[in-house]
Amino acid sequence: MSRSDAEPTAAAAAAADPGEAAERIDRAIDAFRRGGDREAAFRVVFDHYHPVVLRFFRKRVFSPEDQLDLTQETFLRVYRGLEGFRREARFGTWFFRIAHNTHLKWLRRLHPDEAGAAVALPESNPEPGRWDVAEPAAVAIDAAALDDVLLAERQRVLREAVDELPGQMREATELRVYQDLSYREIAVVMRLSVETVKVHLFQARKKLKTKLRGAFEIPI
Amino acid sequence: MSETPAVAETSPPAPPAGGHPDVDAWIAYHEGELGTDEEQRLRRHLVKCPACVSLVLDLDAFTAGAEGPGAGEELSEFERAAAWRSLRAHLEREEGPRGAAPVAAPRRAAWRLAVPSALAATLAAGVLGLASWNAHREVARLQGVVAALSEPQVNVPIHDLYPDTATRSGGGTRPAEVRAAPYVTLVLNLEEPADFAAYEVEVVDAAGHVAWTGRGLEMSEYGTFTLGLARDFLTPGEEYRVRLHGVDEDARKLLQDYAVRLE
Numbered sequence: 408m409s410r411s412d413a414e415p416t417a418a419a420a421a422a423a424d425p426g427e428a429a430e431r432i433d434r435a436i437d438a439f440r441r442g443g444d445r446e447a448a449f450r451v452v453f454d455h456y457h458p459v460v461l462r463f464f465r466k467r468v469f470s471p472e473d474q475l476d477l478t479q480e481t482f483l484r485v486y487r488g489l490e491g492f493r494r495e496a497r498f499g500t501w502f503f504r505i506a507h508n509t510h511l512k513w514l515r516r517l518h519p520d521e522a523g524a525a526v527a528l529p530e531s532n533p534e535p536g537r538w539d540v541a542e543p544a545a546v547a548i549d550a551a552a553l554d555d556v557l558l559a560e561r562q563r564v565l566r567e568a569v570d571e572l573p574g575q576m577r578e579a580t581e582l583r584v585y586q587d588l589s590y591r592e593i594a595v596v597m598r599l600s601v602e603t604v605k606v607h608l609f610q611a612r613k614k615l616k617t618k619l620r621g622a623f624e625i626p627i
Numbered sequence: 628m629s630e631t632p633a634v635a636e637t638s639p640p641a642p643p644a645g646g647h648p649d650v651d652a653w654i655a656y657h658e659g660e661l662g663t664d665e666e667q668r669l670r671r672h673l674v675k676c677p678a679c680v681s682l683v684l685d686l687d688a689f690t691a692g693a694e695g696p697g698a699g700e701e702l703s704e705f706e707r708a709a710a711w712r713s714l715r716a717h718l719e720r721e722e723g724p725r726g727a728a729p730v731a732a733p734r735r736a737a738w739r740l741a742v743p744s745a746l747a748a749t750l751a752a753g754v755l756g757l758a759s760w761n762a763h764r765e766v767a768r769l770q771g772v773v774a775a776l777s778e779p780q781v782n783v784p785i786h787d788l789y790p791d792t793a794t795r796s797g798g799g800t801r802p803a804e805v806r807a808a809p810y811v812t813l814v815l816n817l818e819e820p821a822d823f824a825a826y827e828v829e830v831v832d833a834a835g836h837v838a839w840t841g842r843g844l845e846m847s848e849y850g851t852f853t854l855g856l857a858r859d860f861l862t863p864g865e866e867y868r869v870r871l872h873g874v875d876e877d878a879r880k881l882l883q884d885y886a887v888r889l890e
Contacts, residue, residue: 446715446718450711453711453714454707454711456689457707457710457711459688459689462685462688463685463688463689466681466685471767472767475710475767478710479710479713479714479717482714483714483717483718483721486718496654497658497690499689499690499691500654500657500658500686500689500690502689503654503685503686503689503690504650504654506689507650578670578671578674581674582673582674582680586677586680588680592680592684595683595684595687596670596673596680596683596684597670597673598656598657598659598666598670
């Protein structure tokens with residue numbers, strides 16, 4: 408995830424109006440289910456969702472071949488299930504569930520004993536001796552170590568100040584500072600408007616500035 | 628709001644205790660179907676959990692109907708067209724040729740049908756599995772081709788296509804032979820000068836399927852268009868039509884239709 412509040416990209420600017428895109432998808436689904444030109448209808452769905460599905464798997468799967476494989480598998484399952492899609496859920500939600508299930512199924516096949524759970528990282532040092540070398544007793548406190556101490560202290564002070572912010576303002580600030588989300592992403596995650604998020608963050612910044620008395624720049 | 632890069636100095640949130648809510652809970656959250664208390668609880672979880680934030684943002688990308696920033700940058704048009712062709716080939720193998728109506732099998736005694744059916748099903752499953760495997764390898768291979776073609780090309784053959792190898796009706800009888808090379812450049816010459824806001828080109832195979840679409844073509848000062856084509860995206864020996872269109876607002880006009888055959 409990355410911040411993207413700056414100028415929209417050319418691709419985003421060229422993207423179709425969301426309402427219009429949704430109508431186009433709806434028409435394509437209807438055409439598909441009526442049994443018209445299914446290929447043309449499904450091509451509309453494919454063109455719209457392919458980047459979304461591929462991005463979904465790129466975030467979760469390392470191998471590019473597996474990403475493509477799972478993307479195609481998702482589309483195949485959507486194709487096979489489209490006739491039975493009853494509009495009880497939004498099409499996007501139904502599609503997302505298929506992508507999610509395709510990913511889970513793949514994980515289960517990959518790690519049958521763990522039922523798709525994430526592979527746990529070893530807790531102990533896998534190579535004893537490599538990092539266990541005892542430091543000399545008298546180690547000079549170098550500049551880097553001092554920076555680490557200062558950084559930790561700044562983080563602690565900032566964390567305390569953020570914790571004192573009220574409800575939604577604190578949550579929006581945490582998502583911004585600790586998860587590096589854009590305004591739009593925060594709005595989606597908190598189910599608020601982008602404008603409300605901006606107001607929360609503006610207020611938070613003011614409060615943190617006062618609280619921290621300009622000790623360091625507020626990362627919002 | 629400043630865009631201070633001080634974020635790097637912050638530590639990530641600690642993972643929440645008690646596990647993650649399941650996908651149904653996030654769908655209900657996203658759809659606004661939860662009560663206030665449950666919604667608050669899930670929101671508090673999100674603040675501490677980048678993994679679930681990622682899930683909710685993905686769910687939003689599927690449902691918003693809009694492509695988020697950068698969404699269109701995942702694949703080139705070449706790659707996306709290759710992915711579509713691979714998917715279509717898979718579906719055609721699964722469903723049979725387009726438009727083929729299913730034919731009812733004559734009734735037979737169940738026991739006579741059972742064994743051949745089981746054998747056929749096993750064979751079909753094997754063929755489908757192999758087809759799927761091949762299709763995906765094909766997409767991966769084409770991605771490799773795209774990467775290779777992104778490198779500077781040397782001695783790229785250039786073919787001039789003139790209107791005498793083309794007709795507007797699509798019935799050209801003299802396809803231009805395109806030399807075997809990983810990458811070829813076609814120069815499209817027009818019969819008459821054109822003046823449109825934008826230009827597009829389609830490469831259509833013999834069955835009428837659009838194998839590739841290119842937009843944003845620019846006319847040279849000589850009134851020609853240059854089109855780079857990767858041989859790996861087309862089948863040698865087959866004939867294709869290269870169709871150049873002029874686009875003005877909503878109107879799209881076929882300007883020239885060239886016939887080409889790959890050696």
